[in-house]
Amino acid sequence: MINKRLHTPEGVKDFLPDEFAYKRNVEKITERTFLSWGYKRVSTPTLEYSEVFSDTGSVPGPEKYRFLSREGDILVLRSDMTPAICRMAAGEYSEGDLPLRFYYVENMFRYNEKNQGKMREMTHCGIELMGESGVEGDCEVIICAAVSLLNLGLKSFKIDIGHADFLEGALEEAGISGEAALSIKDAIIDKDYIKVTEITEGFHLEEKKRYFLQNLPLYLGGEDVLDKAKDIFKNKRSLDALENMQKIYDYLKECGFEKYICFDLGIVPQLDYYTGIIFRGYASGTGYSILSGGRYDRLSECFESDFPAVGFVLKIDELIPVLETNNISFKNKKADTLLIYTAEGKSCAVKTGIKLRKSGMNIENYYGELDRGLEYAAEKGFGGVLYFSDSENVRIFNIAEDQEVSMKVSELAVSEE
Amino acid sequence: MEYLTFALAKGRLAEKAMELLEEIGIGCDEMKEDSRKLLFTNEDIKCRFFLAKAQDVPTYVEYGAADIGIVGRDTLLEEHRNLYQVMDLKFGKCRFAVAGRADEVTDRLNSNDLRVATKYLNVAKDYYFNKKRQTVELIKLNGSVELAPVVGLSDVILDIVETGSTLEANGLKVLEEVCPLSARLAVNRVSMKLKYDRISEIIRGLKELCSSDDQNR
Numbered sequence: 084m085i086n087k088r089l090h091t092p093e094g095v096k097d098f099l100p101d102e103f104a105y106k107r108n109v110e111k112i113t114e115r116t117f118l119s120w121g122y123k124r125v126s127t128p129t130l131e132y133s134e135v136f137s138d139t140g141s142v143p144g145p146e147k148y149r150f151l152s153r154e155g156d157i158l159v160l161r162s163d164m165t166p167a168i169c170r171m172a173a174g175e176y177s178e179g180d181l182p183l184r185f186y187y188v189e190n191m192f193r194y195n196e197k198n199q200g201k202m203r204e205m206t207h208c209g210i211e212l213m214g215e216s217g218v219e220g221d222c223e224v225i226i227c228a229a230v231s232l233l234n235l236g237l238k239s240f241k242i243d244i245g246h247a248d249f250l251e252g253a254l255e256e257a258g259i260s261g262e263a264a265l266s267i268k269d270a271i272i273d274k275d276y277i278k279v280t281e282i283t284e285g286f287h288l289e290e291k292k293r294y295f296l297q298n299l300p301l302y303l304g305g306e307d308v309l310d311k312a313k314d315i316f317k318n319k320r321s322l323d324a325l326e327n328m329q330k331i332y333d334y335l336k337e338c339g340f341e342k343y344i345c346f347d348l349g350i351v352p353q354l355d356y357y358t359g360i361i362f363r364g365y366a367s368g369t370g371y372s373i374l375s376g377g378r379y380d381r382l383s384e385c386f387e388s389d390f391p392a393v394g395f396v397l398k399i400d401e402l403i404p405v406l407e408t409n410n411i412s413f414k415n416k417k418a419d420t421l422l423i424y425t426a427e428g429k430s431c432a433v434k435t436g437i438k439l440r441k442s443g444m445n446i447e448n449y450y451g452e453l454d455r456g457l458e459y460a461a462e463k464g465f466g467g468v469l470y471f472s473d474s475e476n477v478r479i480f481n482i483a484e485d486q487e488v489s490m491k492v493s494e495l496a497v498s499e500e
Numbered sequence: 501m502e503y504l505t506f507a508l509a510k511g512r513l514a515e516k517a518m519e520l521l522e523e524i525g526i527g528c529d530e531m532k533e534d535s536r537k538l539l540f541t542n543e544d545i546k547c548r549f550f551l552a553k554a555q556d557v558p559t560y561v562e563y564g565a566a567d568i569g570i571v572g573r574d575t576l577l578e579e580h581r582n583l584y585q586v587m588d589l590k591f592g593k594c595r596f597a598v599a600g601r602a603d604e605v606t607d608r609l610n611s612n613d614l615r616v617a618t619k620y621l622n623v624a625k626d627y628y629f630n631k632k633r634q635t636v637e638l639i640k641l642n643g644s645v646e647l648a649p650v651v652g653l654s655d656v657i658l659d660i661v662e663t664g665s666t667l668e669a670n671g672l673k674v675l676e677e678v679c680p681l682s683a684r685l686a687v688n689r690v691s692m693k694l695k696y697d698r699i700s701e702i703i704r705g706l707k708e709l710c711s712s713d714d715q716n717r
Contacts, residue, residue, distance in 0.1 A: 241694060274584040274585060274689065300700075347693075365689075365694060369564065370563045
């Protein structure tokens, strides 16, 4: 037993100043990227009715934080932003308002498995582009995902692109349906290709189709992968999906982004609302994906509306260890200043301090002797120290350069707003 | 080039795995020396190897501390980690089975009134609750599971059975087959993408090796 008063629950954590500053920097740079692409920030409530997620093919039931409201409704702590924004857009906007570009920075809550290094409260920064059905929309979101990572200083990453329809069509063509199709998809989601092999052994398949399904993880790469698949599967659904991916490849190649992407025909949508491309981003430093996204053209139907949409999310908590592994740091713009004063200097120091703060300086008060204060400032990395010995004189110490000047308080330049 | 790191389940599985890997050119002489080292490196091919307790191999692979793991299917089923299971290495063959004293429990095998002792709680849950739809009572043990029915702690056990000689020696018999087991090749999901060329070459090499072994048999 643990003394619960002293601990936080499984999967949630405190952020201390340095850690929090790092995270905020990542969020701010990402927000800047989203804004620069014309996305506007929205926020949805932390609580939603359970139906928003359960009727839309979002996160599965056991992963959600659910509870009863006083009124007897089942409420859920937001576990996925896409259905929530889709609900909002469907309710608040009409066809004439399209296209809509939204971004968000919010915390999600999911009961992730214990002790597997995953948090249960996690920060997601993402965008949703609503009302664009074409390859342009797909590519805008993929490029925006790549640019977000580049803007954070990450150079080495891969975005894997697959398509929700490809495998559906392929299984249908191979004559695998019903229960067997479901178990094969489950096995592919579990990445258990031995089970896939076992299941496909039970069917009379053309040799090249059998080999393809059993070796799905090996069908990973550039446009050659699409060509290989086109040779094996001839059904319309799969071919349309491959055609869609080919167009995306051509577009991204023209724009110089093909080096960041690869195709993975073995991607199966983990969320049921995806209808078109699905993608995930990987980089060394974490065993999990750092971003994921895709097209969800029919999700709005769940909210009695009808518009195509595509989006992606950066998983900030997975991204941070990746950035750290790649030695990416964010410099704080300015060092803080320490303010020390004697009893005689007090009123002058406090008043001047307020003015200086208003002008944009970050000033911390120190209640103690000058000597100790200087030591403290050096230890904690302050830029300078202001010492008001009385109501007229101030000594200014530059900690980094170990210099000191004295002047009259009246000479201290304070730029007024 | 970054290292490719292998986690191997300690014991016979690791020995056999290294034999196979050596045949496709992924050997490690350092491992053959008697030393207290935990991590072995072959600089020529930029590969690292370490031995871990079987249950920990999927964890190392899931977190990405190892790119590739070689471990029994029993462990993968019990741990249920998020990783690629790409290939059946076809050695270390055995099976999960339910065993007990045939005369005492045969009539209750399909009822809810059954106590099952096992080291593999997750496997047992999946087998009884999901597959057989039985609400049995599960008892977690850490070793010598065969003892449980003998001293009356449980009606049956769910455990790994290789030859069945331990069962026999204790008057137990296999009553139900649960599933076959063998060594598996597991790959971290990110490594699969970022080190695709090297890993896919290893998979292809091992698959060729295993299928030619099949033909020789």
